[in-house]
Amino acid sequence: MWFALFTVIHVTLVFTTGLLRNLNHLYAARGGDSWIGFGVFTASMVVVVVGWVAATPFTLQHPRVVQRLGHALIGPAQRLFEHVDATPGEYTEKDVSPYFWHNGQYPDSAEYRALFDGDFADYRLQIGGLVDNPVALDLRQLRAMPHHEQITQHFCIQGWSGIAKWGGVSMRTITDLVRPQPGAKWVVFYSLGDGPDKGRYYDAHPIEQMNHHLTMLAYDMNGEPLSYGHGAPLRLRNEVQLGFKQVKWISGIEFVADFTEIGGGHGGYNEDHEFFGYRQSI
Template identity: 55%
Template sequence: MQDFIKRYPGTAQTAPSVDSGFPWWLQLQHFLNMLFMMFIIRAGIQILADHPRLYWNRDCTPGTEWFRFQHPVPQGRIWTAKDDAVTLPSWLGIPGLRHTIGLARWWHFSIDLLWVLNGVAFYIMIFATDQWLRLVPVTWDVIPNALSTAIQYASLNFPTESSWTRYNGLQQLSYFVTVFIAAPVSITTGLLQSPAISNRLGLLGSVLNRQVARSVHFISFTWFVFFILAHGIMVFITGLRENTNHMFAGVKSPGWVGFPFFVLALVLVGLAWWAASPFTIRHARLVQKTGRIMVGWIKGLSEWWEPTAELSEADISPHFWPNGTMPNSAEYEHLVSCKFSDYRLRVGGMVESPHEFSLADLKAMRKQQQITTHFCIQGWSGVAEWGGVKMSDILDMVKPMPGARYTVFYSLAEGSDGGCYYDVHEIFNMRHRLSILAYEMNGEPLSVLHGAPLRLRCENELGFKMVKWISAIEFVSDFKDLGAGQGGYNEDHEFYGYRMPI
């Protein structure tokens, strides 16, 4: 062992040195990365808490998860996806209350954007200078040197540090994995959980389906948490003075010049950690609007990407999670009792030819069947075969006026806080080939639990946008006077976004 450590002291002797130290831009990006990751991790935990189960299979059947922090799904009662959400303490999640995924997603995606921009700038700067040599191994000696470093750390006989010019093998490998593997994997698997992206990628979206992407995303998350904890501990035990001088002052000095800046950085991150949840709860609408400004335009662009992915009967899920507040009115009970023979779908607003359709009228029109994946905002997914009328055919019949921009779907059900459930879509999104009004599910009439007599299927949007138990459709020029003016019931009450293809 002594001969091995002597031959491989920890730092590859053939690796080139870095002569530029730790420049100011690297110090700034290091701090920003530390700050951004705090928000990303906390918001990510909050998102996971809304469906606290992970699967390798697409259909999210209870009992098939490989990881969960929730009890098994109870038997003998309807257990919705919303019932399955768990509560987090406010110091851990953002904002920490139960089922606050709308606000958590704004934090997660908005800070993700800043993190990605910071990362792109970091990539450009390190490869424009000699800093890349610090992170990218250029000799296979890095592997035995990394093993030697691990052995020396474990024995508490630490290797000689020369991080001002070269990282040791273990540092270099761990930084390389974090910067060039874990970060791109996190970004890619995050995007693959999007219906607009996954339902456009064909075989890739099928193989790396949402649940596979979600599980890999979680694994990359655990790597970041492990790296941050290990990195923080090593800063203290391998030489706090030298390490803080390097990264927070950019100097190689025997003094403590970098330590005050290190303390200031910790205080700023600590204050942000402490303030994040109270600020979010107190200013929830501001968080929603800020998130919409930062990333809403990206969501809007992805709506134009028409979904094309269709699956086979073999892919149909044995379990399809129920969700939403069921209709509870005399009107709906009457419709159920008469098997929806008295049901009428009213289509009006800014149209040239208002229509009223019975269920029989809709079934007499051209029927489209499609087997597609449902993406719930909470994280679960499921595959079903849907049969119904193309929304483009409805549009052709009613002829929206030139000033109409939005399609509003009203439900026979109330939202969770009372009041009519509704949601808004851009008209162009209703012309996509897979946007339909479904009255069948898996070859059978749509069940009451899943939206009978009629529900929307719009395969580039998250599930809450696909209104169930539809009572009416209205075409409008603006939605600012509907509800709280945010574009839908969950947008009004739970701070979702009205454009949610990601």
């Protein structure tokens, strides 16, 4: 909205402070008060309007095609800049947010309720797919692994953020345990909860990001076990990605060659139901 307002003000100023002279400068690379710049400007606006009118029906009828085209145009640059800041910021305990927003569709299945009521004694994290050593880990086994802790900032696509101290297991430890095969390119995290339109919530992450020192499975938040609203018993923290990709209430992890046959094939629940990108780096 601010950008639209800026555009209106900018065009108004161009038109009210010497229209012909300004358009000659902008469109004809010349001075004076001739109509050449105005003519080029008018022709360019006709091209813009015709292109918009022609493109709108196609955009509405084939939004996924437009999304894929856009990704083809900007994807290489996006992947390049993913590695510009390889060390997201870490904070101190005094920076921890006094309130950290609850977000997402809470799990309400009988399966989850039974696990929650039993203090997750029967919980098993299933890890499989293209790995040499598939495992099923309970919380006791996860807590027995080398402990990892970090204080990092969560960035939600809705515009809010929060800082928390996370405790759990580094994904480096998990990958060392299960030994992914060379064909594994993506890691898919499945939730015990559904998305808002029903259907299992999941999200795919590039396998190279699993070796980042701030990618982890968290079972503690601010020194306490995860609460129901924050993803108990286990949630993902991949600090180079936006918040909707931090899967909560994790039930399983699958190493795959690609994600086109999972869910709607777009790399995650939100990616399937909306037009989020499957790589949403901060």
